Amino acid sequence: MEGGELEMRRRRAADARTRMYRLAIAAMVVGLLGPVVTGQDGDLYTESDFLTRTRRLTIEGKRAGEGYYRPDGAKLVFQSEREPENPFYQIYVLDLETGDSRRISPGHGKTTCAFFQPGSSLIMYASTQHDPESKALQAAEIAFRESGEERRYAWDYDPEMEIYTFDQDTGKYTRLTDVRGYDAEGSYSPDGEWLVFTSMRDAYNRELTSDERKQLELDPSYFAEIYIMRADGLGQRRLTDVVGYDGGPFFSPDGSKIVWRRFDETGLIADVWTMNLDGSNQQQITDFHSMSWAPYFHPSGEYIFFASNKLGFTNFEVYIVDASGAKEPVRITYTDGFDGLPVPSPDGQVLSWTSNRAGGQAGQIFLGRWNHNKALEALAAAPPRRTSGNQGAAGGE
């Protein structure tokens, strides 16, 4: 979902800037990123300082992304559009030893954001597979694409999206959420006991003001908040309470923190935040005054990967920042186009991320050998964090 959400962000940002960005939008048609502007950032490093033997992992299909490792590092679960019958993402498990891949979602509907449960045979993901409309929606999308018309690729925050698990041993699907409003972007705690996720249920479970109704029509993600529940779906509890899109939560490796990204009310600016599992101690970690999102902890717990378009509207690059956000983030990727959704392997030696650096197509998953020592060195040498003067609102405690 993050890739789609990103497109949505871009579109909204462009609209908000009074259509000044017509060209930029054109370049983003169907997720195809055009040439981007690489800013000067007083670069101290190059990509090869941190990433070597970089390679494209996924090749089949129109797009792929959000690859998350099984805790033993032997498999990767990801989303991809690669079957002609369904123009939406489905979930696949890739065996990193043999290269064999297997779809684990049912093949119909929209799906996104999968994650292995530590210590079990379950894979969690979000899906509209129960929606009786789902096959009609697929057919409509295919017909639209065949018509030759084009539109911007956009994530629609389908309110039918619910969180499921798939049991790799039994093949059984279990639905964990059952509330109208988009429920997705889930991930497990390291002990497998808890799930954090994003929900837009707040837009549907109460009477909205007329301004809020307009907002919902324009962009439901405005209502997105972070929730936590037990791995069986019980005990669902809201952790954030600030307007604007709170989403993409993951646990820290020791299970004591949640890292996520918080958009401001306009949907243009996002930053990485951390909080305790009860929603207390919310701390802003980045402050580029740009769209910084998709955070994920390195397994050492020392630092957080994230992506930001600090250097240009469509030029997302991967950065790292120390876990407390005391220092200025360090840039990792230096390749034109989109680089985002960074996820390190469980042993911390490999970085998986999503990029369109292969050109001509939407994003695909890439891997590179990760230089952890160089990362620590660069973080230690980084200057204190600069502030943009635009501190996001803390709240929800």
Next chain:
Amino acid sequence: MVRRLFAQVFLTIAVLGPYGLARPAVAQDGWRTQPHVEALAADALEGRLTGSDGARVAADYIVEQLRALGATFLPGRSDFRLPFEFTAGVNDAGTLLTLDAATGWNVSDNVQALSFSDSAVAEGEVVFAGYGLVVPDSQDFGYDSYATLDVTDKIVVVLRYFPEDVDQDLRNVLARYSGLRYKAMAARQRGAKALLVLTGPRSPNAGLTIPMTFDTAISGSGIVGASISGAVGDALFEYVPDRSVEATQAELDTGNPHVAGFQIDGVRLTLDVKVTRESRSGFNVAGYLPPSATPVSSTDGKSYVMLGAHYDHLGLGLQGNSLARNSERGEIHNGADDNASGVAAVIEAGRALTAADRRRGVILAFWSGEELGLLGSANFVETEAVPTGQISAYLNFDMVGRARDNRLALQAVGSSSAWHGLIERANVPVGFDVQIQLDPYLPTDVMSFNGAGIPSLNFFTGSHTDYHRPSDDASAVNYEDLDRVARLGTIIARNVANRDTPLDFVRVEQIEPQGQRASVRAFTGTIPDYTAEVEGLLLGGVIEGGPAAKAGLQEGDVIIEFAGQSITNIYDYTYALDAVKVDELITVIFMRAGDRHEVTMTPTARP
């Protein structure tokens, strides 16, 4: 890799070390592919020119390797060697042009056979037909040098190239129809007996005859033709009242399609073209690994998977396709990357496949004559050495020894919808940063198989400074990654061999537009990078001191507009290059690090 398809682009360039990276570390011991490359690229094999003793020794080595790994002959054969005949060279053996009893020209300075001409005598009246251009109506521009002329049974004299003073748009159109073969065909279609080509005084190479090239000389064309010198042209124009060649050309150079040619009254010419083509024999080498597991259903019909690489190279580089620097001329072109590396990959993939389950038979093929124009693979396909309808897929390895930055180009991927999935699966454990390229119209043996409707895949690690030079040596090969190329090929071949259903074949539309290109005469010194597929022309480098370098272009730049033509691929660039005028300023627009830049450049005349 043969230089035919991209010959003109390559000829205007030389190949430099892309990316400015250091060569791979000195080869270590223990890589499986290394002994093969070292054996085949040894000086003793003298560059493995097709038909030479060196090529014979190379073939012997390959046969020995096939025996050692347990391969058998192809079904129905009694030898690993598959011979074929080819034209090894073309020479003017004394072409004579006679005006009358007293005036004859026979020295090559004054008359020279066109390299594709047949040997024959033509005698007749003479018609001057301008530039000899015929542009089809589909081009929205009518231009027919023969519109007002009757050339039936006559000898036609035309100017080389196309009108010099036309605007850029028209140049782009005319350039496509100004190739010598195209002009010769146009003359023949109008009933002419022979064609004489004169390089006008207002054109580059003014007054010179056209050197015979090997590229176009593979077979005769049913055409009788020669080029003539300025002196011969002047002698003919003495019969034209009040008009010099130069004044006539100047009028034509406006591009006005109504400027007509004319009969040269009172002249009869006899053209006696004598061309010799040297026929020699070369041979492909092929071995076979029969199915080792339950064969696929007999109704399937796709019994074979094929892996191939050409083993020939340029010998001493005297055939015209060498890029040796002056100081290196005549040295042995060892061809370690091109293509001992591909041969080594196929041998080692074959060895690994002997141990794998195979539901289809595996053919290991080694081509000769590739550098002369894909002769060996074309012969294999034409003669149906195995029925081409039974080949489920063809994997080609050409220049796979210089991997840099973990990059491997996989080309011709558009030839089947199954390739993406097969590549993804095989590459997960092997781990190359694969560059997917769809176009199957490649200057290598894939062309022969794609043309026969066989899903094809080409492995390529990119061009480099030593391409087609004596310095393409075994010591510069990246053996670690070459072993990985062999492994990737092994896995893909195994998975193809064991598929329940054969691969579908997708016929990719060829981008190259109709018509035939003129020989490029402008030199820019750009070096295209063929390993990446981008919108535009990605430069692997520029030649030091060349027009591109002077204009400030550098490696990594992507040319998107050239002399007013938008450039989306190599073909666009080639045509744009055809159409520019030498020594005139043009504008080049390119992308660098995401920014658009505009520079001016002055192409020079190609040597």
